[in-house]
Amino acid sequence: MTHYTESAALLERAKKVLAGGVSSEFRKYNHPHAIFYTHGKGSRIYDVDGNEYLDFTLSQGPLLLGHSHPDVLQAINTYSEQGQLFAGQHIREIELAEKLAELIPSAELMRFCLDGSEAVQTAFRIARAKTGKAKFLRFEGHYHGWLDNVAWGLSTPSAEALGERENPEAYPWSAGLADHARDEFIILPWNDLELVRKTVAEHQHELAAIITEPVMCNNGCILPKDGFLQGLRAICDEYGIALIFDEVITGFRVSLGGAQQRFGITPDLSIFAKAIASGYPISAIVGKREWMGLIEDAKVIHAGTMNASNPTVAAALATIQVLERDQPYERLYRYGQKLMAGLQQAAAETGQNLRVQGLGPMFHAGFTDLETVTDYRGTLSYDKAKLGKFIAGMHDRGVRVIGRGLWYISAAHTEADIDHAIATARQVLESMVSETTKN
Secondary structure (H helix, E strand, C coil): CCCCHHHHHHHHHHCCCCHHHCCCHHHHHCCCCCCCEEEEEECEEEECCCCEEEECCCCCCCCCCCECCHHHHHHHHHHHCCCCCCCCCCHHHHHHHHHHHHHCCCCCEEEEECCHHHHHHHHHHHHHHHHCCCEEEEECCCCCCCCHHHCECCCCCCCHHHCCCCCCCCCECCCCCCHHHHHHEEEECCCCHHHHHHHHHHHCCCEEEEEECCCECCCCCECCCCCHHHHHHHHHHHHCCEEEEEECCCECCCECCHHHHHHCCCCCEEEECHHHHCCCCCEEEEECHHHHHHHHCCCCCCCCCCCCCHHHHHHHHHHHHHHHHHCCHHHHHHHHHHHHHHHHHHHHHHCCCEEEEECCCEEEEEECCCCCCCCHHHHCCCCHHHHHHHHHHHHHCCEECCCCCEEECCCCCCHHHHHHHHHHHHHHHHHHHHHHHHC
8 A cells, every 4th residue: 555654744844844845836736745756767756655656747747758867967967067057158058059940940049048937928028029019819728837917717716707708707826916917918718710810800909929838738738720720820920919839848749849840830939948958947938030039139138147057958958969869759659649548448448438638748638528628618527526536546556647637758658658557547447436336
């Protein structure tokens, strides 16, 4: 029987000095509480109670190569010996920028930041400066960081509370948001191109940008409908506003050039983070020269003492070098799609209403009677309590999955890992059937 006694004790100790015992809100919601880990290697992570987990969380996505890849760690150690932070430029920063420009279709110019939230705000600043307009259009359920002007539309008291699709209600995700933050954006359901076209036509005089996850990874891992991203590109071209892709999750995970390469759509500005550096804190705001030139000309100010430090740049370069050398993408898709199919089959054979959807390198599994989920409103049909039981059952059997049902595949996962995850899921689903029968 899996136990978590040491983690529980450490959590109580942590609560005396860390608010809630954690340094990020999402860590509270592990099973059965925040867990303390000792080390990770490849596709496995280990906790203070000696439990070993087959890991599909990959630290919320960044560990595309798995835990503790030796090439990445060696590059970080070697380059850090020359210095940590110079308050100036260094050669590998140029090398990283040149590599991103080579790989990412929209990356004519770029700046490095520390995380996705910061890079998103940089994109907004550029769009406002170039267009002379103040608002951006965004979509329900899309996550663009935790700062005030994007911390809306991520939760709702009920599906009905969202109101009409043409004029949705957006609820604050947190207390303490500035009142004026709600005035910075227009929000719509995703995947409804005609509604976007109509709304932009009505509000084009005040819109600087449209921002979207090219795949709605943070809620349901929903793919864009055919023509949706192309339609957004055409609308932005028609009205001279910025198309911003938030590729924090999709960047380097779905292909070396991100979702923009996979779907053949070139945005004006894009945000990359997470998988770019195997868990080290770096992000990039990249874009076409006509937009990024405002930073080049110092009309838009972008700064940051910790930007492009030696260890983070070394981590990013090494990660990309391994991806180019090993070319794991065919395997990431094959294993991910095998796992998706195996979970769906196990659910069908146990009579469970588990719905699995996504690309493969990342996907979502949740319990709903809907045949498919195409926007945030559809995700509200998911049975959160049932998902919680499934995630807990997997965790207690040594398979770690993000609590909201998002799964990540890494280059370190093997086919045996995938088979084990499917077999474990079947056990959990069968146990849930037995529990229901007893009740």
